[in-house]
Amino acid sequence: MNCVQYKTAADFDALFNQLAQKSEGRNPESYLERWQGLWQRLAQEPPEPSLLSGMAQAGAMSKADLSAGLRVILTGLSCGRPDFSGIKAPCRRRVAIVAAGNIPGVAVAPAVAQAAAGCPVVVKLSRSEPYFLPWLLEKWQESYAEPAGIVAHPWPADSPATEALLSSAETILAFGNDFTVWDIRDTYRRKQVFGFGQKFSIAWAGSSEPSPEQLRALAHDVALFRQNGCLSVQVVFVHGGKQETLDFARQFAPVLDDVARQFALPGAGLQSRQIQDELDLLGVHWARECRPHASCVIMPEKFQHEFMRGGCVVQVVPGQNIADAIAQIGSYWPSVQGVSLVWPEAGCREQQELWNQQGVGYVRCAGQMQAPPLDWANGGIELPRAVCAG
Amino acid sequence: MPQRAVLKEKILNFIDASPAFSLSPGTEHEQEFHHLALEVFAYQFENNEAYQRLCRLRNATPETVQRWQDIPAVTTTSFKSVPLFCHPLENAGFVFYTSGTTRTQPGEHYFYDLDLYKKGSLKSFAAACLDDRQRLPMLIIGPSAEFFPHSSLGRMFSWCMREYGEDGSAILFTPRGVDVEFACDWLEEYAGAGKALIILATSLALADLVTALEETGARIPLPAGSRILDTGGSKGRHLTIPRAELLQRTASVFALPETMIFNEYGMTEMSSQYYQTSILSGQLGADPAVHLSSPWLRSLACDPDTLELLPEGSKGILRHFDLLNLDSVAMLQTEDLGQVQGHSLILHGRLPGAEPRGCSLLSESLLSYRQ
Structure with a gap:
């Protein structure tokens, strides 16, 4: 997918609509089951060298660190199921995620949980970690016919596309330092914004x-x-x-x-x-x-x-x-x-x-800290219920 | 005469007596530098309580240190947590802050006065960037003392403009960023008059200006002899364009040879600068890719893990001894990678992962561009 073509809020409106259409009829349970099956399999395979190289270079981490870390993350994600109770109909809220790049894959669990609920999800990746989620999406595409309903791209923070994306979204999940989270809350105060700041x-x-x-x-x-x-x-x-x-x-x-x-x-x-x-x-x-x-x-x-x-x-x-x-x-x-x-x-x-x-x-x-399960309520926020219920 | 005043006078004389740049230290200057370095160390050891503590714990005192290379370094990040000043803080005439990083607080570099900083930086700038010209029309698209009173780079840019800028020189950079419209008007006016000019810029501001011109399809061919000096100052933002691309695009927009785009390497914690300019490489026969320092700044490369000194020419993390840092600490351990040979330096960027990061600190701020 050529994400460079998305520049204006109208472009993102169209993208969200397209993703929503493809999510019609999605069964959350079977969707999550597929993801977790994929993660379980990937956790047992040695990470792809090209993925490790890219991530190591962008994120200034060693391949040994990433190799061990990805296995831990994937193992964690394979466990737990988000609670969909209270979500009456398929949730169609347009969700934008601003991902941080301090560790790999911070956007994976929220993106998948929201997509499972039926939301079209677009992730603005960090320039220091632009690889992991797109790689997972690629693996999904190779494995399943069903669309993942998630688009991820490292639009630069100062690109007009980022502002257009956030303007088009109804819900923003913002990961970052406290300043970034505050800034997004302040700028998009009329939207539903969940912030995940420094901890x-x-x-x-x-x-x-x-x-x-x-x-x-x-x-x-x-x-x-x-x-x-x-x-x-x-x-x-x-x-x-x-x-x-x-x-x-x-x-x-x-x-x-x-x-x-x-x-x-x-x-x-x-x-x-x-x-x-x-x-x-x-x-x-x-x-x-x-x-x-x-x-x-x-x-x-x-x-x-x-x-x-x-x-x-x-x-x-x-x-x-x-x-x-x-x-x-x-x-x-x-x-x-x-x-x-x-x-x-x-x-x-x-x-x-x-x-x-x-x-x-x-x-x-001890030893299990970096393996949060898929249903981890980061900051006490239970996704997707917090976004979709009520 | 008080100790500081004597030392300051000696350093000022050293600046006067030295060539602004050379490829390697001549014997006479090397000896003089060596003596001065040890005197500066003794002065800082005696007057900078925090530094003395660190030196004692490293078993280094003026009695035991025999070579300037063995003077204990402090990591530049220490400026963020400890006031490193040889006087009571209330006697600080000036303080410069490091620009925004992901750390919780900026570093502070205190000065009793700015005489050494001014003298050294003007002499280096003139030799590196002006060749035989006395003055040039000058455009600043970077910090200035007027808009950024606590920026050391801003102070230097403003001095350069006052000293070497022709009447009509302009500062078109404020906390809001580059004033693109006025900058273009200014450049077109001087370009139209056929007068060679100089732009002093941070790399980010230059990138902003070039991008803005590209978006409108405009080109402003600068008269022959014009030059641009850019430096890495980013005011907390990240430059996403690779340097080679920035050079190529800048050269194209301004119809300048890339050799007329100069670079300066410095930092708030340091009072002296390195320059990479075709003027210097032409005059001294240096490799155009190297940065050169003035004789009052010397550098060493260290092993990134053990911090042991490496042989000359080896790639390592850079440690600088800056004679002009009289009021703080002269020997600085940076996170920058490079190779040093005499006064020549080849920069290799920053140590991967050098910036200490807490949770989620790497997410780019969305605010910077809105300001």
Whole structure:
């Protein structure tokens, strides 16, 4: 499809109409079943080299990182089914998605969920991740006769086509930094806009003696996609006092570095140096385990928002209990997206419920953070019901 | 005489006594640079508390550092989190901010005064961009001190205009962007008069102007001898056109040889600049692809992972020592990739993934173009 031809709102009106027509009679369940079958199959195959090359170049991530990450994402998407209850008739709302490019495929689940509900969906991809969704759409086309009902293209942010697309849409799902989301809300205030802004994730570690498997799983939660995702763990709260925390951090640092090194691009060591420089310049003498190549574990006494930097820099801090961790996060609490649990299996369910009670819907055992299921209510927004019901 | 004043005087004399550009440091200048660099380090170590802390932790003091290459560097990102200034902050005469990035706050580069910055940048600019001309009609389509008081590039552009711009020179760039209509009128007027002129631009502003002209089908052939200087300043926006394409389109719209489109490489954290111009390559016999620095700016390439110094000519991340950064920190560790040979630099862009990113930070802002 030549997306360059779409320039004006009228062009996008026509595109949405065309997609809507092709979605006539779509059965949401069988549509999702096909997608999930496809994802399951793709998760078991080695990623295509051309896809990896393009993504690595555009997104400044290593092929090893992407290769591991795509498998995790596809596995996650293969699970879960969005809830269609309350959507009485096929939903025909014209949905535009503004995708972020910090990690691959942020638009995949919302696009598919909306398309399943019958919505025509057009995705403006980020220039740093213009490959994954179009590749999936290609795979869909190769596998099934039914149209996917989704068009995706990396129109530049400053292209008139982007404005035309958003003007033509009835619903906008905006992924991006808070500023971008605010800007879209403000500009299109008469439309239905759902914003998915900046968030971060934390880990809750219950034992000062975690198993090697748990440490490795947690390291994946930190290091996958070079800690760029909102589900990437930026800070680990260790249930206990200072000594338990230091013990945990010192066990975790070499494991994290090993995983981070596998995923690192050349130059990853500079970020480790940057954080060390800043701490030294500030005269902050926190314990730290900064490795020259890929990662840095810092151990302040309390959570420090300004030292959440990505690039495999992670804070490990003591938390007396969940309430204490939340208190430390303070005004940044609404930005917490998910919790990775490093907890003995027996108490895992209970901890999950405790975090759920605090309003965190996404709580996973360590190692599963980057695999949200298709029905994940990102930001508490249940798609497609939020768009289509009522 | 206070220590700073003595050092400043020495550096000013060094600027006066040095050629604006050369391919490699001559023995005499090399020695002088070396002495000055160690003196600047000693001064910054003594007066910049934060920097001293970092140096001590790296076991580097004026007593132990014997070569300018071993002076500890600070990463340029540190300017975003720590005031790196050799005086109490209330004595800062000027502060320049790094342009918008995805980080939560811009970097701040403090100056006690701008004498060194002005002297160095004017001498480099004139030698790199003006050849034997005293003044040229000058059009600025980039930041200026008038509209962007906290832009270091803007300050330099304004100095250049005052010093080397003919009467009638104009600034046609505001926070709203390029004033395309007036810029075209201005260019047509001077082109019509057959007078060689110079445009100082950020790459983005130049791209905006060229695109606007292309959309109307207009071409403004500039008189022979005209030149354009562009620099990477983007004010937070991303240039999506590859440089080779921008050069080709600019050359076509203005009927200029590509060799008359010059480039400057600099950064807010630094007070000196590199230039890539056909004037310099012609005069010095340098490879036209290289950028050249003035003798008061020296660079090194480092291993991107270990940050160890690499042999001359190797590709690595760039570390610059800028004598003119007297009031802050002279040795800067950047995220830019390049190869250094003497005063020559071949730029290879930025380290992939260098920009620290949080969740969803890579989504382009939709606001920038509406402003």
